[in-house]
Amino acid sequence: MNKPKSAKRSSPAKPRSAPKTIDAYLAGVPEPAHTTLQKVRAAIRSALPPSATETISYKIPAFRHGEVVIWFAAFAKHCSLFPTGRIIAMFKDDLKPYTVSKGTIQFSTNKPLPASLIKKMVKARLAQIATKQRR
Numbered sequence: 001m002n003k004p005k006s007a008k009r010s011s012p013a014k015p016r017s018a019p020k021t022i023d024a025y026l027a028g029v030p031e032p033a034h035t036t037l038q039k040v041r042a043a044i045r046s047a048l049p050p051s052a053t054e055t056i057s058y059k060i061p062a063f064r065h066g067e068v069v070i071w072f073a074a075f076a077k078h079c080s081l082f083p084t085g086r087i088i089a090m091f092k093d094d095l096k097p098y099t100v101s102k103g104t105i106q107f108s109t110n111k112p113l114p115a116s117l118i119k120k121m122v123k124a125r126l127a128q129i130a131t132k133q134r135r
Contacts, residue, residue: 022054022061032109033074037061040072040081043115047122066133069125081105081113083121090124091117 019025022041026034044063045052052065060073060082071082078099085103088095094117099106107113 018059019056021056025056025061029074033079036079036109036112037072037074039112039115040079040118043118044070044072044122046115047119048126063122065126066129069129070122075106078106078108079112081107081118081121083125084128086128087121087125091121094120 019028026037026041029037041061048063048065048069052063052069055062055064055068057064057068057071060071062068062071070084073080073082082104088100088103088105092100095105097111098113105113
């Protein structure tokens with residue numbers, strides 16, 4: 001008895017390994033999100049002390065200065081910035097044009113966050129970290 005031919009099965013996709021650097025992460029991000037996140041990265045970097053380092057945390061780009069200061073990432077239909085819930089609460093009026101949740105700011109690639117706002121949030125986050133360390 002012949003068995004009916006089943007549909008051709010493809011082998012499971014190899015899991016993409018987590019990037020080890022921000023450059024490696026961004027290499028896998030398509031345009032226009034790639035350019036948008038490069039601008040976000042530059043704005044963050046310009047507000048941080050030179051001793052701050054780039055890292056990957058939770059499989060997404062982040063900047064660390066003693067502890068993680070801020071994260072950012074690309075998704076299928078938007079980009080996100082993760083400055084922590086307290087920082088989002090501090091800047092809630094400035095963030096009204098964007099989709100915001102407890103710890104996330106979502107923005108489209110054609111309406112990114114202004115660099116000046118990103119810098120203010122980074123500086124506020126640095127102040128928050130410094131206050132915690134003094135306790």
